[in-house]
Amino acid sequence: xxxxxxxxxxxxxxxxxxxxxxxxxxxxxxxxxxxxxxxxxxxxxxxxxxxxxxxxxxxxxxxxxxxxxxxxxxxxxxxxxxxxxxxxxxxxxxxxxxxxxxxxxxxxxxxxxxxxxxxxxxxxxxxxxxxxxxxxxxxxxxxxxxxxxxxxxxxxxxxxxxxxxxxxxxxxxxxxxxxxxxxxxxxxxxxxxxxxxxxxxxxxxxxxxxxxxxxxxxxxxxxxxxxxxxxxxxxxxxxxxxxxxxxxxxxxxxxxxxxxxxxxxxxxxxxxxxxxxxxxxxxxxxxxxxxxxxxxxxxxxxxxxxxxxxxxxxxxxxxxxxxxxxxxxxxxxxxxxxxxxxxxxxxxxxxxxxxxxxxxxxxxxxxxxxxxxxxxxxxxxxxxxxxxxxxxxxxxxxxxxxxxxxxxx
Numbered sequence: 001x002x003x004x005x006x007x008x009x010x011x012x013x014x015x016x017x018x019x020x021x022x023x024x025x026x027x028x029x030x031x032x033x034x035x036x037x038x039x040x041x042x043x044x045x046x047x048x049x050x051x052x053x054x055x056x057x058x059x060x061x062x063x064x065x066x067x068x069x070x071x072x073x074x075x076x077x078x079x080x081x082x083x084x085x086x087x088x089x090x091x092x093x094x095x096x097x098x099x100x101x102x103x104x105x106x107x108x109x110x111x112x113x114x115x116x117x118x119x120x121x122x123x124x125x126x127x128x129x130x131x132x133x134x135x136x137x138x139x140x141x142x143x144x145x146x147x148x149x150x151x152x153x154x155x156x157x158x159x160x161x162x163x164x165x166x167x168x169x170x171x172x173x174x175x176x177x178x179x180x181x182x183x184x185x186x187x188x189x190x191x192x193x194x195x196x197x198x199x200x201x202x203x204x205x206x207x208x209x210x211x212x213x214x215x216x217x218x219x220x221x222x223x224x225x226x227x228x229x230x231x232x233x234x235x236x237x238x239x240x241x242x243x244x245x246x247x248x249x250x251x252x253x254x255x256x257x258x259x260x261x262x263x264x265x266x267x268x269x270x271x272x273x274x275x276x277x278x279x280x281x282x283x284x285x286x287x288x289x290x291x292x293x294x295x296x297x298x299x300x301x302x303x304x305x306x307x308x309x310x311x312x313x314x315x316x317x318x319x320x321x322x323x324x325x326x327x328x329x330x331x332x333x334x335x336x337x338x339x340x341x342x343x344x345x346x347x348x349x350x351x352x353x354x355x356x357x358x359x360x361x362x363x364x365x366x367x368x369x370x371x372x373x374x375x376x377x378x379x380x381x382x383x384x385x386x387x388x389x390x391x392x393x394x395x396x397x398x399x400x401x402x403x404x405x406x407x408x409x
Contacts, residue, residue, distance in 0.1 A: 029073035030066055030332055032057075032322055033093035035104035035114065040081025041207055041236030042106050044264040048309030049129065050076070051302045052375075053103060056319035059297065063358035066327045074319075079105055081236065083113035090114040094122050100332040101125045101325070103318040106311070108133030108180040115145050125338035127322055129314035132258065132282070133183040137384040144338045146381055148314040148321065148374070149282045150389030152180075155257065156187025158391045158407045159280040160195055163227070163255055166278065170198045171255060172225035174215060174241060176232040177204035184231050184257060200225040207236040213244050220250035227253040227277075234260060239268045246273055253277055261310045266396055274396040283392030283406045284313050285377025286353070294354035294375035307375075308403075314389075316354070317374030321345050323357070324372060327364050345379040345387075347371040 034053055038046045057074045065071045075097050079086035086105050093099045102124055105111050111131040116139070119126045125144050128136075132152040139145055163171065171192065175181040182204065189199050200223025203215050219228065228251040232238035238260050245251040246269070254274070258281030266274060284291055294316060298307035307313070322337070324344035329336035344364070349371035352360040360370045372379055380388045393405040 028070045030070050030326060031073045031075050031097055031099040032319065033090070033097060033099035033102040033104075034074050034076045035079050035086055035090055035093070035102060035106075035110070036076055037081040037106045037110075038078040040079075041233035042081045042259075044234050044262045045106070045130075045310050048302075048305045048307070048312040049106065049315045051305050052298065052307070052312040052316040053319050055298055055301055056316045056323070058301070059355060060320075060323050060357050063361070066323055066361065067330070067332075072323055075099060079110055081107060081110070081233070083107075083109045086110035087113045087117050090118040094118055094124055099124065100334060101127070101322045101337050103127050103129065103315065103322060106130045107178070108136060108183065109178045111136055111145070112139075112179055115139060115141060120144055123334045123338070125322070125325070125334060125341060127318040127341070129318045130258075130282070130311035131180070133179040134187065135179050135183055137386055141385070143385065146321075146341055146385035146387075148317045148376060148379055148387050148389075149311065150391060151386050152184040152187050154389075154407075155280050155282070155391050156184055157191045158393065159255065159257065160188050160191035160197065162278065162280065162393050163192060164195045164197055168227045168253070168255070169196070170200050170223060170225045171227050171229050172200045172219040172222065172251075173202040173229040174212070174219060174232070175202070175204050175229070176237065176259070177206055180259065181231045185229075188229065198223065205232070205237060205241070207233070209237060209240070211244065212237065212241045213248060216241065216245050216248065216250040220245075225251075227251065227255050229255045230260060231257050232259055234262050234264050234268070239265060242269050242273075255279065258282055258310055261394060261401060263306070263401065266399060266401070271396050271399040278393065278395040278404070281310055281392050281394060282314060282376070283390040283403065284308070284375060285390035285406070285408055286313075286373065286375055290353045290373065291375060297355060313375035317372070317376050317379055320354075320357070320374060321372055321379055324360055324364070324370065327361050341385075342381050344370050345372050345381050347378075347380065
């Protein structure tokens, strides 16, 4: 009796090893890969973004999962905010973990690296919540690369208009030297100059340097700028540039973007030193009732984190749209999931949103069309896989990030 049972269990284990699946109930899990920047330049953003992804998975599983009761398993990987590392971990997720789809990476450079080297050749659908570079839109991606965040064309125009409206006519630019920084800088400069503004100097900086004083001195001494446009990340140069600009009297007013919208900036630099500064970032176009459902659920699980932290709502929506696409596809076939993303996100259809997964799944099972409107607003993927969205105009008030206005696409 013992020997026969041992042989049977060994056979099951052997099949599981060959298939790459664990023994037991978890063998039926549907894996979604999550390429996150837990360390590196975007590390300050990771806690809220990761919490949003886990919240979506928890809600999906609590509602009964997908494909007749299979749980979603979020397989997380840290790309260290580095394109080479992102490519390595994404390869593992696709080839070893055999994920059905992927959310992330977070940076534009990492999305470009991962998609072109890993996910497009493998046919894996990828949905980024935060990669905003215009360079992503024209990818020859076989319709597998999507975004729940608004590309930087809109952010550049909104930031340029806000800068002019706040009385700034001459701006020096210091911009991180990657796809995100260069793309957003180009959109801002074009719009700002069209609106009568002047760019007194433009510098692309490399990350993680101990000093940027020479670049700041040159920028401050050229063309009499009234503010410094800073496009970067807090932990890999952004905070250093702000601190050194203030310490040396180079600048005392800053124009910033989504990459610098984080509480760590305020803690490091001091709210009093940022009182005259402002920025833009992806926002939410969701109705108040929809947004409250997401925020309440997020705070219940993560009382110390901000549900509206940069790109957290967009990550929640990325996971939700992928899960609904899996349900619509009726399988874990990657091509079918990619094809189903627009089916579940774009109208017309029965509107579903945060907390409505069971309702949406049942509607799909009944053959009805669903239209997911998420925590970040309606998710309507265009031909390039980009979502229509909103841009927040923010500043620092009362020691915290304050949204002054939200601009719809």
